[in-house]
Amino acid sequence: MTAVTDEGWTGGAPSSHERDAAQVEGTEIRFMWDYGVTVPLWDATGLLPDDRVWLGTALGLPSDLVDDLRAWGEAMENLDANPRLGTPKAFRDLDRQAKKLVTRLQDELAGRFTVTYVSW
Numbered sequence: 001m002t003a004v005t006d007e008g009w010t011g012g013a014p015s016s017h018e019r020d021a022a023q024v025e026g027t028e029i030r031f032m033w034d035y036g037v038t039v040p041l042w043d044a045t046g047l048l049p050d051d052r053v054w055l056g057t058a059l060g061l062p063s064d065l066v067d068d069l070r071a072w073g074e075a076m077e078n079l080d081a082n083p084r085l086g087t088p089k090a091f092r093d094l095d096r097q098a099k100k101l102v103t104r105l106q107d108e109l110a111g112r113f114t115v116t117y118v119s120w
Helices: 052-059 063-081 088-109
Strands: 003-005 008-010 028-032 041-043 114-118
Touching: 028 088, 052 063, 063 088, 088 114
Parallel strands: 028 114
Antiparallel strands: 003 008, 028 041
8 A cells, every 4th residue: 555654655556455446535636746656646545546447437537548647657667767768858748748648637537526737
């Protein structure tokens, strides 16, 4: 299970079994950069599961959006794993992609959740 410490988030995404089925806490979903995270979405209690079925049930996200979120998380991990790739342009490009994903998320979650982007 992911935990919050004074240093920040630790651990990976909780499994869908570690959270109540389809339970999201609060009215805000945060899209945040964090290495080691596949799907960068948090609610009031922490990192959401990255399980496709859970995200579809709990948030109603279509599978293509989940795929794009996962691809973004993998691209972020790739920058971390390959420091020579981590140019300012690469981070700007990833930030631009994140903003597009946040817009798509807000469209999907409108009326149920507010989506907040926390950039690096």
